[in-house]
Each structure stands twice: as structure tokens, then as C-alpha cells.
Amino acid sequence: MGPVVDCEDALARVLPPEALLTEIEDKRPYECDGLSAYQQVPRMVALPETRGQVEAVVKICANHEVPVIARGAGTGLSGGALPRADGCLMSLAKFNRIVEIDAENRIAVVEPGVRNIAISEAAAAYGLYYAPDPSSQIACSIGGNVAENAGGVHCLKYGLTVHNVLRVEILTAQGDWLTLGAAALDSPGYDLLAILNGSEGMLGIIMQITVKLLPRPPVARVLLGAFDKVQAAADTVAGVIAAGIIPAGLEMMDRLAIQAAEDYCQAGYPRDANAILLCELDGTPDEVDTQLRAVEDIFRRHGCSEARVSTTEEERLRFWMGRKAAFPAMGRIAPDYYCMDGTIPRRNLGVVLGRIAELSQEYGLAVANVFHAGDGNLHPLIAYDANEDGQLEAAERLGAEILELCVEVGGTITGEHGVGVEKLEQMCLQFSAPELAVFHAIKDAFDPAGLLNPGKAIPTLHRCAEFGAMHVRGGKLPHPELERF
Amino acid sequence: MGPVVDCEDALARVLPPEALLTEIEDKRPYECDGLSAYQQVPRMVALPETRGQVEAVVKICANHEVPVIARGAGTGLSGGALPRADGCLMSLAKFNRIVEIDAENRIAVVEPGVRNIAISEAAAAYGLYYAPDPSSQIACSIGGNVAENAGGVHCLKYGLTVHNVLRVEILTAQGDWLTLGAAALDSPGYDLLAILNGSEGMLGIIMQITVKLLPRPPVARVLLGAFDKVQAAADTVAGVIAAGIIPAGLEMMDRLAIQAAEDYCQAGYPRDANAILLCELDGTPDEVDTQLRAVEDIFRRHGCSEARVSTTEEERLRFWMGRKAAFPAMGRIAPDYYCMDGTIPRRNLGVVLGRIAELSQEYGLAVANVFHAGDGNLHPLIAYDANEDGQLEAAERLGAEILELCVEVGGTITGEHGVGVEKLEQMCLQFSAPELAVFHAIKDAFDPAGLLNPGKAIPTLHRCAEFGAMHVRGGKLPHPELERF
Numbered sequence: 001m002g003p004v005v006d007c008e009d010a011l012a013r014v015l016p017p018e019a020l021l022t023e024i025e026d027k028r029p030y031e032c033d034g035l036s037a038y039q040q041v042p043r044m045v046a047l048p049e050t051r052g053q054v055e056a057v058v059k060i061c062a063n064h065e066v067p068v069i070a071r072g073a074g075t076g077l078s079g080g081a082l083p084r085a086d087g088c089l090m091s092l093a094k095f096n097r098i099v100e101i102d103a104e105n106r107i108a109v110v111e112p113g114v115r116n117i118a119i120s121e122a123a124a125a126y127g128l129y130y131a132p133d134p135s136s137q138i139a140c141s142i143g144g145n146v147a148e149n150a151g152g153v154h155c156l157k158y159g160l161t162v163h164n165v166l167r168v169e170i171l172t173a174q175g176d177w178l179t180l181g182a183a184a185l186d187s188p189g190y191d192l193l194a195i196l197n198g199s200e201g202m203l204g205i206i207m208q209i210t211v212k213l214l215p216r217p218p219v220a221r222v223l224l225g226a227f228d229k230v231q232a233a234a235d236t237v238a239g240v241i242a243a244g245i246i247p248a249g250l251e252m253m254d255r256l257a258i259q260a261a262e263d264y265c266q267a268g269y270p271r272d273a274n275a276i277l278l279c280e281l282d283g284t285p286d287e288v289d290t291q292l293r294a295v296e297d298i299f300r301r302h303g304c305s306e307a308r309v310s311t312t313e314e315e316r317l318r319f320w321m322g323r324k325a326a327f328p329a330m331g332r333i334a335p336d337y338y339c340m341d342g343t344i345p346r347r348n349l350g351v352v353l354g355r356i357a358e359l360s361q362e363y364g365l366a367v368a369n370v371f372h373a374g375d376g377n378l379h380p381l382i383a384y385d386a387n388e389d390g391q392l393e394a395a396e397r398l399g400a401e402i403l404e405l406c407v408e409v410g411g412t413i414t415g416e417h418g419v420g421v422e423k424l425e426q427m428c429l430q431f432s433a434p435e436l437a438v439f440h441a442i443k444d445a446f447d448p449a450g451l452l453n454p455g456k457a458i459p460t461l462h463r464c465a466e467f468g469a470m471h472v473r474g475g476k477l478p479h480p481e482l483e484r485f
Numbered sequence: 486m487g488p489v490v491d492c493e494d495a496l497a498r499v500l501p502p503e504a505l506l507t508e509i510e511d512k513r514p515y516e517c518d519g520l521s522a523y524q525q526v527p528r529m530v531a532l533p534e535t536r537g538q539v540e541a542v543v544k545i546c547a548n549h550e551v552p553v554i555a556r557g558a559g560t561g562l563s564g565g566a567l568p569r570a571d572g573c574l575m576s577l578a579k580f581n582r583i584v585e586i587d588a589e590n591r592i593a594v595v596e597p598g599v600r601n602i603a604i605s606e607a608a609a610a611y612g613l614y615y616a617p618d619p620s621s622q623i624a625c626s627i628g629g630n631v632a633e634n635a636g637g638v639h640c641l642k643y644g645l646t647v648h649n650v651l652r653v654e655i656l657t658a659q660g661d662w663l664t665l666g667a668a669a670l671d672s673p674g675y676d677l678l679a680i681l682n683g684s685e686g687m688l689g690i691i692m693q694i695t696v697k698l699l700p701r702p703p704v705a706r707v708l709l710g711a712f713d714k715v716q717a718a719a720d721t722v723a724g725v726i727a728a729g730i731i732p733a734g735l736e737m738m739d740r741l742a743i744q745a746a747e748d749y750c751q752a753g754y755p756r757d758a759n760a761i762l763l764c765e766l767d768g769t770p771d772e773v774d775t776q777l778r779a780v781e782d783i784f785r786r787h788g789c790s791e792a793r794v795s796t797t798e799e800e801r802l803r804f805w806m807g808r809k810a811a812f813p814a815m816g817r818i819a820p821d822y823y824c825m826d827g828t829i830p831r832r833n834l835g836v837v838l839g840r841i842a843e844l845s846q847e848y849g850l851a852v853a854n855v856f857h858a859g860d861g862n863l864h865p866l867i868a869y870d871a872n873e874d875g876q877l878e879a880a881e882r883l884g885a886e887i888l889e890l891c892v893e894v895g896g897t898i899t900g901e902h903g904v905g906v907e908k909l910e911q912m913c914l915q916f917s918a919p920e921l922a923v924f925h926a927i928k929d930a931f932d933p934a935g936l937l938n939p940g941k942a943i944p945t946l947h948r949c950a951e952f953g954a955m956h957v958r959g960g961k962l963p964h965p966e967l968e969r970f
Contacts, residue, residue: 104727104832127729149676162676163648176919182828188899188912189920189943190688190927191634191647194679203675215729242589244612244700286771343667347589414673427673434661435674438930442675445926458674 007064008044011088014056021045030071030089034136035079037338037392038421042069042083049094051171054205059175061088062451068173069453070201072112072144075136077339078420080148080200080456090205092143098122099208106213107166112143112206116150119211128213131158134416135324143206149198151416153249153280153323156374160416162197164212170196170204173447178204195442200418201453203446217282220248222319223292225299226273226306230254233275234349236302237373240279241346243298245291249280250374254353256333257326257370257381264329267322270306277304277373278323280316326370327381333366334383338395342403344411346376355405356380363398365391377415378406404429419457427457428464436461492549493529496573499541506530515556515574519621520564522823522877523906527554527568534579536656539690544660546573547936553658554938555686557597557629560621562824563905565633565685565941575690577628583607584693591698592651597628597691601635604696613698616643619901620809628691634683636901638734638765638808641859645901647682649697655681655689658932663689680927685903686938688931702767705733707804708777710784711758711791715739718760719834721787722858725764726831728783730776734765735859739838741818742811742855742866749814752807755791762789762858763808765801811855812866818851819868823880827888829896831861840890841865848883850876862900863891889914904942912942913949921946 011020021027022044032039043066048054061068067087074081083089095111098118102108103126108119116137120129133152134140140150146168151160158164167181181193196203227233233252240250253261253276258269269276277299281291292309299307310316322329330337344352353369356378360367366383380402384391403413403426413419413426427436439458443450459467496505506512507529517524528551533539546553552572559566568574580596583603587593588611593604601622605614618637619625625635631653636645643649652666666678681688712718718737725735738746738761743754754761762784766776777794784792795801807814815822829837838854845852856864865887869880888898888911898904898911912921924943928935944952 104723105830106726162679172919172923178917178920178923180920182895182897187897188683188904188908188915189924190684191676191679191682192920192923192927194647194676197676198673199675238589241591284772284775286775287769290769290771345590410667412667412672419673423673430673432663434657435663435665435677438657438663438677439674441930442677442927445923445930 007060007066007088010060010064011044011046011057014060015046015048015053019047019049019053021047030074030083030091033071033074033076033079033081035077035082035420035422038079038082040083040085042089043086044088046088046090047094048090051207054090054207055171055175057088057090058171058173058205062173062175062449065449065451067451067454068205070143070205072141072147073115073139075140076144076148076420077341077417078148078414078422080418080420080453081144082421084455093141095207101126101213103128107210108213109208109210110142111208113141116140116142116145123213127216129216130164130211131214132161132164135327142209142211146197146206146209147199147201148418149416151372151377153251153372155416156250156372157246157248158214162194165193165197165209166212167210168193168196168206169208171207172204173449173452181210198418200420200457202443202457203452205452217248219285219288220280220282220316221288221292222310222316223279223281223295223299224269224308224319225277225279225304226270227275227277227304228273229303230275230353231350232303233277234353234373236277236299236304237349238346239298239302240295241374243294245295247279247295247374248282249278250372251278251323252276252369252371252373253323253326254369256366256368260329260333260368261322261326263332265321265325267318269322273305278319323370326368330368330381330383333368334385336384336386336392338382338384338399340378340380340382340399340402341415341417342378342406342411342413343415344376344378344406344409348409348411349373349376352378352405352409356402359398359401363394365395365398367398372415375415376411400426421456424459424463425467427459428467433461433464436464492545492551495545495549496529496531496542499545500531500533500538504532504534504538506532515559515568515576518556518559518561518564518566520562520567520905520907523564523567525568525570527574528571529573531573531575532579533575536692539575539692540656540660542573542575543656543658543690547658547660547934550934550936552936552939553690555628555690557626557632558600558624560625561629561633561905562826562902563633563899563907565903565905565938566629567906569940578626580692586611586698588613592695593698594693594695595627596693598626601625601627601630608698612701614701615649615696616699617646617649620812627694627696631682631691631694632684632686633903634901636857636862638736638857640901641735641857642731642733643699647679650678650682650694651697652695653678653681653691654693656692657689658934658937666695683903685905685942687928687942688937690937702733704770704773705765705767705801706773706777707795707801708764708766708780708784709754709793709804710762710764710789711755712760712762712788713758713790714788715760715838716835717788718762719838719858721762721784721789722834723831724783724787725780726859728779730779732764732780732859733767734763735857736763736808737761737854737856737858738808738811739854741851741853745814745818745853746807746811748817750806750810752803754807758790763804808855811853815853815866815868818853819870821869821871821877823867823869823884825863825865825867825884825887826900826902827863827891827896827898828900829861829863829891829894833894833896834858834861837863837890837894841887844883844886848879850880850883852883857900860900861896885911906941909942909944909948910952912944913952918946918949921949
């Protein structure tokens with residue numbers, strides 16, 4: 001009897017039968033997260049429902065040297081919750097309790113399986129809400145939001161998950177319970193809370209989260225602007241930010257995305273525009289009016305051909321409807337799409353979008369752009385057909401080129417989706433060997449045996465060396481015109 | 486010839502004579518930072534002026550196993566830059582260049598020795614400024630601000646240093662140059678940038694910092710409110726925050742602080758009040774007017790006996806003058822004072838201030854309170870006379886009791902001054918043994934030989950065990966009335 005069978009027996013002694021899945025048909029639903037191009041059926045699936053059970057699972061797996069991959073709703077887009085054939089996939093879906101809404105101190109204490117939007121729903125009675133709003137907010141869970149440091153349309157003004165989490169309780173790979181952060185402003189010692197945000201399940205199992213709640217702004221209105229040139233829309237984004245205005249959201253969609261969205265849900269976008277900007281402003285009525293006038297003026301000065309301001313809440317939601325439906329709308333353009341996620345300095349928006357258009361031509365694959373322009377967070381959607389030979393591989397290569405372009409202009413290979421398994425190789429471009437060595441040392445500090453979600457997020461130096469060898473381009477930057485950025 | 490002399494010889498070969506101090510009279514000015522109760526003349530002082538020299542100093546010290554203590558302006562209040570008798574104190578004062586002000590992207594790139602206020606002065610030409618404003622901002626340098634995660638009056642709205650730093654370049658103890666963070670919104674991998682903020686010189690030598698710049702708000706006005714009861718002022722703070730208003734600053738001073746400030750600089754505060762609140766609001770004129778009306782209403786409803794709004798910029802600065810001079814003003818009350826720094830949940834302000842008043846009576850030492858009420862960051866100033874036998878020790882014991890009180894009500898032992906050498910023992914109260922073990926593992930991840938500023942910020946488990954033995958209180962919480970918090 002090998003060690004893995006021992007592990008199953010031990011788990012069966014602490015979990016009820018329905019909470020330990022070992023049959024292939026039971027495990028199949030857990031074989032991938034939102035990045036479905038990668039699939040792996042796990043050795044077993046644990047569905048604990050008490051803290052004692054979670055601790056027992058972690059300790060038993062540690063004793064048997066079985067990797068543990070924690071998972072929330074499985075909506076992640078970079079494969080951070082991809083199982084391992086030799087590992088235990090532990091779902092935290094049953095931890096879905098809102099422990100406390102403390103309106104006076106404007107915090108909520110929640111379990112990891114609580115859905116993002118459920119926090120705002122519970123806080124609504126107090127006029128409060130939880131600000132980060134990933135597109136998947138109806139389904140995605142807060143534990144996964146912390147693990148991937150999720151963003152959303154409103155993170156331009158209100159920050160990423162890391163900016164909205166005050167305290168996290170974790171269970172380490174050794175079975176210790178740690179509390180990171182505090183309900184107070186600052187906490188002594190190294191900022192372990194920040195390091196947990198975006199750590200992709202590799203440092204600890206997130207078991208309780210204290211988040212900030214914000215008061216609902218009295219008013220929110222959206223300005224929709226149409227542009228004939230993508231560059232003009234990009235310059236407008238820089239102009240708004242340079243004017244000292246921080247919109248609640250500032251999103252861009254290009255022609256392909258606009259048309260796909262219109263075909264899908266008739267949001268009322270101008271079909272003949274080459275780019276639209278959606279700029280949401282929130283605050284008191286006076287403040288919103290003042291800022292709307294200023295933003296509309298900036299839009300006009302940059303050549304906006306048509307500008308419309310939402311006059312009712314219904315109209316505001318319709319303006320957003322097309323943006324929020326952009327991903328499913330891509331289904332009308334091609335059977336499959338690959339959603340990229342990279343961040344660039346805002347001033348380079350125009351040149352990078354131009355280069356993406358060229359790459360789209362070169363690869364013969366349509367790319368729609370629909371993204372968080374205000375914070376330079378691109379989401380190119382590469383359309384392809386997985387049933388056509390070589391198209392998936394071409395889409396992946398094109399995606400990799402786009403990420404490399406982001407690094408080249410001084411940006412990063414992720415904005416809000418994490419690294420997971422998807423971007424391991426681009427990490428080698430982003431970071432030097434000593435920087436990666438520190439990442440590995442941090443992992444060792446929390447998880448010396450390397451049993452929590454191993455193989456994700458941080459590539460080995462060996463892998464980077466192999467990747468580097470594959471990507472030699474004659475020692476030159478591939479796009480010399482960008483060298484000055 | 487022992488190893489330390491070898492180290493000096495090696496340093497003398499890479500540094501010009503004026504940049505290596507080994508004589509006692511030359512080293513004396515570096516024996517302490519702003520926490521002057523702790524003093525230690527270092528083995529040597531290095532004053533490098535090039536990156537090559539810094540790297541050489543670090544590598545030579547590493548080879549000779551000589552600790553390196555980096556220091557900026559030395560204004561820190563927790564002894565984070567206290568030298569070691571066996572160590573090299575390395576001043577980064579010569580790295581005082583503003584490398585770039587990039588107005589379009591609203592960032593500044595600066596060297597560590599640049600004074601905090603110099604960044605805002607350089608950015609003023611573009612209508613921009615750097616938000617964190619510790620009281621020492623005329624003197625303190627940005628490298629130290631990052632090392633201690635400095636705050637200031639305006640961090641309620643604009644955040645601590647960690648919220649305003651985008652990228653830091655460090656030199657590790659092994660002599661590797663690492664870039665942490667990015668000019669973009671998010672960065673993949675663990676959040677090493679956040680961990681550097683507040684790491685008190687223990688993880689790396691901070692050599693370049695990229696900070697966010699903000700547009701100067703068009704208008705800023707201050708509401709000064711007088712209260713007969715401290716509890717009423719404390720409730721008012723909770724009321725303002727609960728109303729969804731985030732003032733630029735919300736400060737409280739108690740009777741002793743008010744009178745000391747008035748005697749010192751005649752700011753025009755009501756001398757007979759038991760507490761005053763200073764509430765600054767900034768933004769567009771409309772926004773500020775609307776919020777001022779709302780805040781004044783909240784003040785009145787909580788029993789504010791007198792409320793004045795600054796009508797000119799001159800008056801606004803006068804309102805702040807007394808607050809900013811509160812520390813030197815304490816010199817009129819007693820020859821020495823000890824400035825504490827702890828953070829508590831806002832709702833406990835009243836009960837904690839009441840308990841501090843009781844402790845003040847018990848110890849027979851006057852305590853003035855002047856602090857960042859809006860974020861619950863207390864700064865009790867304990868007045869004492871070091872020439873009176875036992876008074877320093879009594880002040881330290883009283884300070885320790887106040888910090889323990891902060892932890893008890895769910896707060897932390899520092900708000901913005903760091904741990905340094907001052908609060909090592911209170912770290913044992915704040916954190917469990919497994920939590921401290923992770924801190925030590927993080928230190929090892931960056932600095933396996935333990936040569937950067939050793940002995941600061943994170944107590945050994947051994948020290949905590951000794952401290953715990955000293956502080957047994959019959960197994961009971963010292964203040965049972967606070968147990969429910």
C-alpha cells in the first residue's frame with residue numbers, strides 16, 4: 001500500500017463520505033478553473049465544512065507529502081486552481097457564511113466561499129458595499145479574489161482587492177493558524193497581509209477575510225464617448241487622468257468589441273465608431289456634475305465625435321451592459337476566445353494597441369480590445385477555433401507576444417487575473433534570477449515542504465533558462481521602435 | 486589582526502577618506518536617531534556617494550560578517566536606525582537627487598536621501614504633490630519613510646507610505662539589485678514591494694523610490710470644534726466616519742495638549758475646552774462646502790460648544806500650527822517627553838483615552854494626547870524629567886501599558902513610527918509564536934546571514950518567552966472591563 005492510498009484512508013477517517021471524492025466521475029467537475037485550456041483530474045477532492053476538517057486535511061496531506069490545491073468558485077482565468085494528478089483539490093465552497101457586517105467600523109468579516117456580490121448585497125441594508133467588482137462577481141468567491149488579487153471596473157478609483165482587505169486568517173501548510181493584518185490602520189512587522197493578496201494559494205489556505213466596506217456614492221453617471229481613431233481615445237484617457245480626475249471607471253472598447261456587444265445585447269453603442277470610452281463618475285450630485293462637464297470637455301478636445309451622458313440609473317446600467325457582456329459576446333465572432341491580461345503605463349496605450357492590431361494581422365486571428373483603460377489594464381480577446389488545426393497554439397503564441405510587449409514598454413504581465421499556470425514563462429521576462437530567487441525563498445518561508453499549490457505563479461530558474469533558450473531573438477529587442485519607452 | 490580590522494581596511498580601499506568615519510568624535514553624531522533614549526556609537530560610519538560604493542560596502546561587510554545599518558535623516562522615533570557596536574552605520578544622505586518628475590504619469594523617481602517635503606516642492610510646478618506628510622517632513626528622508634511606512638496628518642484620506650509608493654529598487658545583503666513593484670497598477674508574483682514598506686532596513690538597502698504624485702486639491706478648509714467632554718469628541722469622530730465622509734485629516738488634542746500649544750504658539754485654540762477636533766476637508770469648492778456643512782452638523786449634534794471654519798489659507802495654516810507644534814510645545818510642561826504610537830479601532834477611542842487618564846494618575850506622570858483621531862492612531866506624549874530618579878523608567882512602563890491596552894482592544898502597537906528597538910517586547914503581545922516564526926523566515930528569505938539591521942522590529946521567540954515570564958498577571962486580562970472589545 002503506497003503512501004497516497006494511506007492518505008486517502010486517513011482522509012476518509014476525518015471527512016464524511018460525501019466530502020471526499022475519489023471516483024473519476026465525481027472528480028471531473030474540478031478538473032479545471034476558468035482557464036479551461038488546461039485540465040487535470042485531481043487524485044482526490046476534499047469538500048470540508050468545518051475548520052477542524054480543513055486543518056485535518058492539511059495535516060494529513062502534509063504527513064503524506066500530498067500537495068493541496070485550495071479552490072473557491074473556480075472562476076479564475078489563469079489556471080491558479082488547476083489540480084494536480086498527485087494532489088488533493090480542496091474546495092472551500094461550503095465556507096460561505098457572512099460572519100459579521102460591522103456598519104459602524106465599515107467592515108465585513110466573511111468566509112472564503114462567500115461570493116463577491118453577496119458581500120455588497122448583505123451590506124446594502126446599511127448603505128454600504130464592497131468595492132472590487134470583477135466581471136465574474138456574481139459567481140467568484142472572495143477567497144479566490146484575495147488569492148488572485150482581483151480587480152474590476154471600479155479599481156481605478158477604489159483599488160484592487162489588496163487595497164480593500166484589512167485582515168486575513170490563514171491555515172499554513174504545517175497546520176498553524178495565522179492572522180495577518182489588523183482592523184486598524186497599520187500593523188507592525190512585515191506586511192504579510194499584502195503578500196497573501198495575489199499569492200495564488202501558495203502561502204496558506206485563506207479561511208477568513210475582513211474587508212473594508214464603502215458608503216454607496218449618492219450618484220453615479222456614465223459618459224459614453226465615440227471616437228474615430230483609437231489613438232484619440234487613448235490620448236483622451238491620458239487627458240482625463242492628467243486633469244486630476246479619478247473616474248470610478250474608465251473603460252475602452254474597440255470596433256470589434258463594440259460590434260460584438262451590439263449584436264449580442266443592443267446596448268446602444270455607436271456601431272461605426274472605432275473606439276468608445278465609458279467614463280463613470282460618482283459622488284455627490286454637485287461633484288458629479290462638475291466632473292462630467294470637465295470630462296466631456298476633454299473628450300471633445302480630443303476629437304470625440306459623439307458624447308452621451310446617462311440621465312437615469314436605468315440608462316447607466318444599459319451603458320455598462322454591453323461592456324459587461326463583451327466576453328460572452330465574443331462567442332458570436334469565433335467558437336473560442338483567449339482572454340489576455342496585461343498592464344501598461346497609460347501613455348503607451350496608443351502605440352501598444354497599434355502593435356496588437358499588427359500582430360492580429362500577422363497571426364490571422366481577430367483580436368477585440370475591451371479593457372480598463374484608466375489604469376492601463378488591457379484585456380485583448382483573441383478569437384480562434386480550437387477545432388481548426390494549430391489555431392489554439394497560434395492564439396497562445398500571439399497572447400505571449402502581447403504580454404512580452406507589455407513588459408517591454410514598462411508594464412506587467414498581469415493586471416488582475418494572476419499568473420497561475422498561464423503566464424509562468426512570461427514571469428521569466430518580468431523578473432531577474434535574483435528576484436525569482438527571493439520569490440522562492442518567500443514560498444519556503446511559509447511552506448518549506450512546498451505542498452501548497454506547487455508549480456503555480458513562480459517559475460523555477462531552470463524553467464526560465466529553458467524558456468530563455470527558446471526565445472533568443474538575436475540578442476535584440478523584438479520591437480526596436482519601442483526601445484525608448 | 487581580527488576580522489573587524491580587516492573590514493575597515495577593505496572599506497578604506499573603496500571609500501575616500503572623508504567617507505569612512507572611525508574616530509569616536511566623528512562617529513558620535515550617528516549614535517542615535519529620534520529615539521534618543523537609546524544610544525550606541527557604531528564601529529564605523531560609511532558615507533557612500535555612488536551606487537558602486539554602496540554595493541562595495543555591503544559586499545565587504547557581508548564578507549566580514551559585519552552588520553550594516555542603513556540610515557536616512559535619522560528622525561525615526563522607534564530606534565530603527567540605532568547603530569550596533571559591531572556594525573557599520575551607512576548613511577544614505579548623499580543620495581539626495583530627484584531623478585525625475587513625470588507629470589504626465591504623475592510619478593516621481595527619487596533617491597533615498599531626498600527629504601519628504603522636497604518631493605512636493607519639486608512637483609509643485611506641475612500642480613502636484615506627494616501626499617504622506619509626517620510631522621518631521623522638513624527633515625525626514627523618503628528612504629526612511631519607506632523603511633518605517635511613515636504616515637502623517639493626511640493619511641486618513643491619502644494612505645500611508647505603502648499606499649503611495651509604486652516601485653522600490655533595493656540592494657540585498659548579498660549585493661543583488663532588485664526592483665520591487667512597477668509603475669503599473671498591479672505586479673505579478675508576491676507583493677515584495679508591500680513587504681519592503683515598513684521592513685525597517687532589515688530586508689534590503691533602499692536605493693531608489695518611485696512615488697505617486699497627486700494633484701493639489703483646489704480648496705482645503707479646516708473646521709475647528711471645541712468639546713467639553715473627551716468622550717463627546719471621540720463619538721464625533723465615529724460620527725463623521727459613519728456618515729461616509731473621509732476628511733483629508735481629522736485630529737484630536739486634549740486639554741493638556743491644547744494649553745501647551747497655546748502657550749507655545751498662540752494658534753487661537755479655546756483654552757478651556759477639554760478636547761478639540763481639527764477636521765480638514767479638501768476637493769472642489771462645492772464639494773468642500775457640502776461636506777463642511779455636514780461635518781459641522783455632526784459636530785453640533787455631538788455637543789460641540791464652539792465651531793470655527795477657516796476662511797482663508799492663512800487661517801487654515803494657523804489652525805494647524807498648534808497641532809504641528811504640539812511636540813515641541815511639550816517642552817514647556819516637562820524637560821523630557823516620550824512620544825507613544827499605537828492604533829486602536831475608532832469606536833474604542835473614548836474608553837482608551839479614559840484609561841490613559843487613569844494610568845497617568847497612577848504613575849503620577851502627565852500625558853498629553855494629540856493624535857490622528859480619524860484613523861485611531863494615538864500619540865500619547867508622556868511628560869517626565871530624566872534627571873529625577875526613576876522617571877524615565879516609569880515613563881517607559883507607562884508607555885508599555887498604553888501599548889498593551891491598544892492590543893487588548895483589537896489595535897496594534899504602532900500606527901506610523903515602526904517597532905525599531907522600542908517596541909520589541911510589545912511585538913510578543915501582538916503576535917503568536919507561529920506568526921513571529923514566519924516573520925523570521927521572511928527575514929531569512931532576503932538576508933540569510935542576518936546582517937541587515939539585525940535585532941530590530943522582530944523579537945526572537947526566546948526574548949518573547951522571557952518577556953512573557955516577566956508579565957504574568959495571574960493569567961487574567963489586566964482590564965476585564967475591556968474584554969468584550
